[in-house]
Amino acid sequence: MLLKETKIFIILFAIFPVVDALNGFVLSAGINLPIGVAYRLVCVGFLVFQIARKGFSKTIYTFLSVALIFCGIISLFIQTIVLQNDVTALLYDATNMIKFFLWVLIPYYVYQRVDLFTKAGYAKLFLAISTFFTLGLLIPYILGIGNQTYAGSDAGYKAFFFANNDTTIGFIVSATFTGWYLFQQTKQTKIWTRLLLGLLYLGNLLGLLLLGTKTGIVYGVILTIVLLLRFFFFQQRVGPAVKWGIGVTVISVLTLIVVQGRAFVVTTLSGLIQRLTYFYNLYDGDLVRFITSSRSEFLDAAFGHFINTGNLLTQLIGFGFNERVTTWGLGDLVEMDFFDVFFSLGMLGLVVMLGLLLFFLIKSCQKRSIYTALFLILLCYGAFAGHVLFSALSSTLFGLVCGGLFLQKESLCEKE
Numbered sequence: 001m002l003l004k005e006t007k008i009f010i011i012l013f014a015i016f017p018v019v020d021a022l023n024g025f026v027l028s029a030g031i032n033l034p035i036g037v038a039y040r041l042v043c044v045g046f047l048v049f050q051i052a053r054k055g056f057s058k059t060i061y062t063f064l065s066v067a068l069i070f071c072g073i074i075s076l077f078i079q080t081i082v083l084q085n086d087v088t089a090l091l092y093d094a095t096n097m098i099k100f101f102l103w104v105l106i107p108y109y110v111y112q113r114v115d116l117f118t119k120a121g122y123a124k125l126f127l128a129i130s131t132f133f134t135l136g137l138l139i140p141y142i143l144g145i146g147n148q149t150y151a152g153s154d155a156g157y158k159a160f161f162f163a164n165n166d167t168t169i170g171f172i173v174s175a176t177f178t179g180w181y182l183f184q185q186t187k188q189t190k191i192w193t194r195l196l197l198g199l200l201y202l203g204n205l206l207g208l209l210l211l212g213t214k215t216g217i218v219y220g221v222i223l224t225i226v227l228l229l230r231f232f233f234f235q236q237r238v239g240p241a242v243k244w245g246i247g248v249t250v251i252s253v254l255t256l257i258v259v260q261g262r263a264f265v266v267t268t269l270s271g272l273i274q275r276l277t278y279f280y281n282l283y284d285g286d287l288v289r290f291i292t293s294s295r296s297e298f299l300d301a302a303f304g305h306f307i308n309t310g311n312l313l314t315q316l317i318g319f320g321f322n323e324r325v326t327t328w329g330l331g332d333l334v335e336m337d338f339f340d341v342f343f344s345l346g347m348l349g350l351v352v353m354l355g356l357l358l359f360f361l362i363k364s365c366q367k368r369s370i371y372t373a374l375f376l377i378l379l380c381y382g383a384f385a386g387h388v389l390f391s392a393l394s395s396t397l398f399g400l401v402c403g404g405l406f407l408q409k410e411s412l413c414e415k416e
Contacts, residue, residue, distance in 0.1 A: 005050055006116050009109065010125050012043060013400060017132040017170060020393050024160035028147060037095070040392050044098055047105040054112045064356040065108050071352050072097050075345050079320040082313060089322035096321045099392045104356070106399030107406065114406045122407055123181060125400070127200070130174035134203035136161065137210060149212050156212025165387035168208070168216040169394045172381070173374055173401070175204035175223055180370045183231040202253070215385065295335050295386075302331030302343050318346030335386035363405045371404035
């Protein structure tokens with residue numbers, strides 16, 4: 001039986017896609033109501049209070065988590081003094097630090113209460129998040145309201161979700177978990193449950209297609225192929241009759257989508273191709289800039305500022321966020337999380353963060369599960385495309401994934 005506070009945790013983090021969409025709707029309506037900020041403060045306040053109330057165990061995980069938070073707070077105040085930041089700059093840096101702390105606090109909360117969570121209950125949390133993401137995108141699309149993914153372009157659609165990359169990450173996690181759950185639980189679930197899960201997975205894929213980002217569309221195709229191959233050739237607990245039945249159903253649904261929705265698919269892909277062609281020409285055929293979306297250029301500029309400005313102290317503790325936005329120009333955001341941590345929190349912050357991530361990596365390899373796969377996917381996405389550790393939405397998802405690593409009692413190989 002879950003305690004009341006644990007139920008609050010599940011509800012609080014299950015609805016965050018709704019809060020993000022609502023925040024975007026309010027902002028697009030021209031109403032200055034900080035719903036997102038208030039929600040994040042509530043989440044962090046709840047986590048800090050409950051973690052402190054439970055107490056800290058003397059483990060390497062506790063040391064690494066506390067060290068990273070302590071390092072972030074100390075860096076924040078030293079940067080304020082050394083860089084002579086005003087109150088506005090301090091609040092801006094603190095806001096970004098709160099987003100960063102979400103992925104540290106969430107798994108520690110789960111770690112403290114690992115005996116209160118069940119794998120089934122935690123899975124329902126991810127399914128609820130997947131549902132809210134899908135409905136939050138499809139309902140506005142059906143109603144003909146919302147925003148395009150790329151400003152000034154017809155390519156992509158993101159409804160009222162705020163950031164393109166963050167929303168793509170949300171749908172990548174949702175599609176991965178929903179697709180895995182659909183095929184993993186085939187034998188244990190009723191046919192109506194399977195149908196609903198199948199519709200939810202199709203909704204996730206449709207969401208990735210509507211968003212129109214190249215990463216999201218390619219990932220959706222690869223994910224579907226991998227899940228089908230794994231189910232038909234490596235799933236031993238399901239008989240041939242069930243596999244043939246699901247195979248026929250999948251082929252029928254895909255055929256129906258291609259026949260009935262080919263105009264929509266062609267239009268969406270055409271918009272994406274036009275945008276890719278535009279950027280390829282804009283970069284004068286420079287494949288490195290094109291593939292990295294100019295991140296290589298941002299990285300060169302950021303390294304120049306990091307080495308040529310400040311002193312050993314600022315290189316040790318970083319330049320924060322406001323200073324980079326104000327004075328670094330092209331290098332203010334590299335959009336590669338490890339480098340952004342390095343420039344914002346310095347060498348010390350990067351080393352401590354890598355220590356915590358290494359702990360999670362070892363934990364994920366000990367008992368492999370869906371959370372192992374999601375952890376590695378988000379880690380790679382953050383390393384090369386950014387927007388995982390410093391975005392409130394993505395940081396929350398990453399924290400929930402890291403929390404799931406503590407709930408796995410047996411690996412997928414042991415089960416199958």
